Amino acid sequence: MVTNATDWSERSLDLSRLLSRASLGDRAAFGTLYERTSAHLYAVVLRINRDRAQAEDILQEVYVNVWRAASSFDAAQSQPLTWLTRIARNRAIDSLRRDRTQPQIQSLGTSAGGTDPEDDSVYDTVADSAPGPLDLLSRASDARSLDECMEQLSALQRQSVALAFFHGLSHAEIAEQLRQPLGTVKSWVRRALQTLKDCLQGAVQRDAARAGD
Amino acid sequence: MDYGRPALADALAVEYVLGTLRGGARRRFETLLPAHATLRAATQAWQDRLLPLSVAVDPVPPPPHVWQKISARLDGATPAASTTAEPGGAWNRLSFWRGLTAFAGVAVLGLAALLANPRAVPPPIVVVLAATGAQAGTAAAPSIVASISGDGNTLVTRPIVPVAAGADRSLELWAVPTQGPARSLGILAGGSGTVALRGNVMAGVDTLAVTLEPPGGSPTGLPTGPIVYAGKFSL
Numbered sequence: 001m002v003t004n005a006t007d008w009s010e011r012s013l014d015l016s017r018l019l020s021r022a023s024l025g026d027r028a029a030f031g032t033l034y035e036r037t038s039a040h041l042y043a044v045v046l047r048i049n050r051d052r053a054q055a056e057d058i059l060q061e062v063y064v065n066v067w068r069a070a071s072s073f074d075a076a077q078s079q080p081l082t083w084l085t086r087i088a089r090n091r092a093i094d095s096l097r098r099d100r101t102q103p104q105i106q107s108l109g110t111s112a113g114g115t116d117p118e119d120d121s122v123y124d125t126v127a128d129s130a131p132g133p134l135d136l137l138s139r140a141s142d143a144r145s146l147d148e149c150m151e152q153l154s155a156l157q158r159q160s161v162a163l164a165f166f167h168g169l170s171h172a173e174i175a176e177q178l179r180q181p182l183g184t185v186k187s188w189v190r191r192a193l194q195t196l197k198d199c200l201q202g203a204v205q206r207d208a209a210r211a212g213d
Numbered sequence: 214m215d216y217g218r219p220a221l222a223d224a225l226a227v228e229y230v231l232g233t234l235r236g237g238a239r240r241r242f243e244t245l246l247p248a249h250a251t252l253r254a255a256t257q258a259w260q261d262r263l264l265p266l267s268v269a270v271d272p273v274p275p276p277p278h279v280w281q282k283i284s285a286r287l288d289g290a291t292p293a294a295s296t297t298a299e300p301g302g303a304w305n306r307l308s309f310w311r312g313l314t315a316f317a318g319v320a321v322l323g324l325a326a327l328l329a330n331p332r333a334v335p336p337p338i339v340v341v342l343a344a345t346g347a348q349a350g351t352a353a354a355p356s357i358v359a360s361i362s363g364d365g366n367t368l369v370t371r372p373i374v375p376v377a378a379g380a381d382r383s384l385e386l387w388a389v390p391t392q393g394p395a396r397s398l399g400i401l402a403g404g405s406g407t408v409a410l411r412g413n414v415m416a417g418v419d420t421l422a423v424t425l426e427p428p429g430g431s432p433t434g435l436p437t438g439p440i441v442y443a444g445k446f447s448l
Contacts, residue, residue, distance in 0.1 A: 027287065030287075031280075031284075034280060034283070038274070038275050038279070038280070039272035039273055039274040039275065040267075040270070040272050042272075042273050042274070042275040042279075043270045043271060043272050043273040044267050044270055046273055047270060048232070056275060056276065056278075056279050059275055059279055060279055060282050060283050060286070063283045064283060064286050064287065067283075067287055076380070077257070078257070078260070078261075081268075082260060082261070082264045082265065085264050085267050086260055086264060089232065089264075089267075093232045093235075093239070094239075096235075161231070164231050164232055164233050165231055165232065165263060165266060166266075166270070168232050169233075170233055170235055171233050189231070189233070193227050193231070196262065197262065200262055
């Protein structure tokens with residue numbers, strides 16, 4: 001396993017300190033923050049936008065933004081890596097919005113009609129050595145002890161959620177990828193997330209009850 | 214749509230965080246966020262649930278030139294300069310607003326008189342909210358400027374002096390009608406906000422007020438804390 005939940009929380013305090021120093025204009029602290037987080041954010045961006053040149057530009061925008069907005073980070077409200085990931089994901093998703101209107105990637109879009117079933121699938125265009133979205137989900141669930149919650153989802157529900165979350169696919173793109181009707185995919189995703197939410201809330205309540213003993 | 218409805222807020226927030234909310238809908242959602250506590254809370258909850266899934270992604274070190282470019286762009290820009298003062302010209306200059314309020318008295322300005330073209334879209338209405346704590350005899354300090362768009366659909370606020378509620382409080386903006394209870398227009402983070410004015414939320418309203426509320430806004434839907442800024446106007 002590459003990362004685990006303990007690393008995640010241990011890093012938080014450290015990253016919070018670096019962010020608050022950066023907000024005061026400390027460039028060295030910002031450099032350290034970049035060293036410690038850029039490989040993670042680059043990977044997150046690269047999964048959503050697989051064009052390396054664009055992903056590099058997005059990463060650049062993300063960190064310029066982080067430098068400018070560092071003072072708005074509130075450690076009481078969110079974990080620093082979550083905050084950074086949110087900024088990176090939003091930039092990457094926005095880049096798709098612009099990009100997918102361009103002709104060369106239309107086969108990924110919603111224009112179902114002329115699509116050859118043998119066209120490169122999204123999986124094929126992801127680097128072969130990279131773990132698939134389902135591997136990622138199971139690793140992440142190790143990290144958060146979510147096995148139980150993830151098990152409550154059907155394989156197709158899990159796959160739909162993973163394609164949306166890790167690869168930035170829209171409902172229509174997932175429907176095309178899995179060759180399922182759009183309405184079906186939408187309801188899988190909706191039900192999957194509801195299940196996840198209920199299950200996570202249950203887990204939190206059990207933890208709280210245990211802590212109260 | 215009533216974005217205060219928890220079920221709707223939750224449905225939009227999950228799509229936003231998952232990434233399936235796209236294009237115009239995504240941008241609209243982002244403009245609504247600053248002013249809607251329910252949407253923000255739902256979004257935060259889904260971020261807490263889903264974003265940690267990202268830990269599973271194998272890190273990929275970016276090429277060295279990315280940092281070089283970032284570093285070059287930061288030269289000459291400090292965080293303080295860029296967060297406290299947007300390049301907004303007169304809009305952000307305190308002296309400009311002081312002069313304006315001194316002139317306007319009640320602090321109401323229809324900019325129509327400044328526009329030569331009578332067929333233009335109705336001008337925005339600018340309301341200056343002043344701090345309420347001033348002693349008798351001294352002028353109340355103008356603190357927040359609110360601009361209601363000419364079509365009456367949008368209200369935008371900007372602080373003209375640093376405005377903060379403290380870590381454990383939120384600033385909530387209210388439309389106060391001449392009769393009846395105040396109507397919440399949402400939370401102002403640092404005095405800034407964009408509010409979509411829906412239905413007849415501004416009907417009979419002659420005052421905008423900002424109160425100090427518990428984090429996330431008044432739990433009752435009515436003001437519970439002291440009024441810290443207020444401004445009168447007429448539509």
